[in-house]
Amino acid sequence: xxxxxxxxxxxxxxxxxxxxxxxxxxxxxxxxxxxxxxxxxxxxxxxxxxxxxxxxxxxxxxxxxxxxxxxxxxxxxxxxxxxxxxxxxxxxxxxxxxxxxxxxxxxxxxxxxxxxxxxxxxxxxxxxxxxxxxxxxxxxxxxxxxxxxxxxxxxxxxxxxxxxxxxxxxxxxxxxxxxxxxxxxxxxxxxxxxxxxxxxxxxxxxxxxxxxxxxxxxxxxxxxxxxxxxxxxxxxxxxxxxxxxxxxxxxxxxxxxxxxxxxxxxxxxxxxxxxxxxxxxxxxxxxxxxxxxxxxxxxxxxxxxxxx
Numbered sequence: 001x002x003x004x005x006x007x008x009x010x011x012x013x014x015x016x017x018x019x020x021x022x023x024x025x026x027x028x029x030x031x032x033x034x035x036x037x038x039x040x041x042x043x044x045x046x047x048x049x050x051x052x053x054x055x056x057x058x059x060x061x062x063x064x065x066x067x068x069x070x071x072x073x074x075x076x077x078x079x080x081x082x083x084x085x086x087x088x089x090x091x092x093x094x095x096x097x098x099x100x101x102x103x104x105x106x107x108x109x110x111x112x113x114x115x116x117x118x119x120x121x122x123x124x125x126x127x128x129x130x131x132x133x134x135x136x137x138x139x140x141x142x143x144x145x146x147x148x149x150x151x152x153x154x155x156x157x158x159x160x161x162x163x164x165x166x167x168x169x170x171x172x173x174x175x176x177x178x179x180x181x182x183x184x185x186x187x188x189x190x191x192x193x194x195x196x197x198x199x200x201x202x203x204x205x206x207x208x209x210x211x212x213x214x215x216x217x218x219x220x221x222x223x224x225x226x227x228x229x230x231x232x233x234x235x236x237x238x239x240x241x242x243x244x245x246x247x248x249x250x251x252x253x254x255x256x257x258x259x260x261x262x263x264x265x266x267x268x269x270x271x272x273x274x275x276x277x278x279x280x281x282x283x284x285x286x287x288x289x290x291x292x293x294x295x296x297x298x299x300x301x302x303x304x305x306x307x308x
Contacts, residue, residue, distance in 0.1 A: 025132035026234040027151065032193065032247040032255060033135075034292070038259040042078040045293050077258035079176030079287035081141055082149040084127055087273055087281045088119065120270075123282055133236045135257065135290060150257055151290040155243060156302070164242075166303075171204035174301060175226045178244050181299045182229075191248040194231045200242065201233035240304040246297055254297045260287040 027033040029235045030101035036043055055067050155161060166177040180196065186192055196204075201224070224231040227243070246254040273279040292298060 002199045007213045023126075025135040026236065027135050027255065027257075028249075030232050031249045032195070032232060032253070033151065034251055034253045034256050035250055036077065036256065036258045038260060039079050040260050040287070041078065042076055045075040045077065045256055045291065073254075075189055076292050077256060077289045077291050079260050079289045081285070081287050082147040083286065084123065084284040085281065087125070087279050089279050105158075119282070123284075127284065131288075134291070135288070136234065136236045137238060138290075143213055147290050149290060151235070151257070152241065152243070154291050155245075155295075155298050155300060158292060158295035158298065161285070161300050162296060163297040164299060164301040166301065170269060171200060172207050175204065175278050175305070176240060178242050178299055178301050179227055179229065182244050183268070183296075186244075186246060186297060187245050191246045191253060192229055192244065193247045194229055195237060195247075196227060196231065196233050197237040197239040197241070198233050201231060218230045238304065240302065242301040244299040245292070255290070256292050256293060257288065257290045 028035060043215070052067065055065070058065055077096055092161070098184060122197055134147050136150045136152050138148050139153050140144050140149050149157075161179050162183075164177050164181050168177065175194065182192070204226075205222050224233070269283040270280060271283050
């Protein structure tokens, strides 16, 4: 819901602001993660694992001959509250744009629609940029830089992930080490992707280009693939970390997020800071969390130095 509390808002950026909290990050823009909207408290990802079922035929099987278990468990998404809040004085625009100079008595001047739209657009850009980082490497904590746990934070904290160990320095050999650890059951999945940083992909691209009679020429970029597996590189993904997992925007993906864009209070609010003052404020209330469904479907190579 968008609630503008003065009467000058023209609604030009309404659609953009309503979707920024869900689509303002590379994971969603590239179709790698499933977003579960409207979660105000918590959401459980149901998981069902089975054991081996087949056995020799018996003419009269009994209960004791039963083989294979159905193991049900859940992974929880619990969105955390955070907000954007900024104040400003609309009279600052009088010095910049003549059209925003007030008409009539100053005490009755209100925030012009054009000024609102310009500031709302910049607010959307700032929120989009920050959310992109938090959705990947965010860590929940006490300060304003620690809002909620990002997907890579969840992956590295999962004890079931498949860890890759290698001392190689070339990206070609690193990717080979990751591919060799991918379970055969995941190889043919159309959602299988290799996730890495822009810097790591640039190194991979340069290594391919440097190979004689292989790869693209020096003016072109090589295909974002390794041995048929698509590569997705992201600006907010840290260098030195490569993850192979099942991605997608539907419920078959291994990467999940929960958000809540509608709450009892306004998601985006514009109003005067005080009735007697000239300053206005923007306020956005949001909730988000991420998690992985199956840790064993995450093949991880982390070559970064241990964090102290």
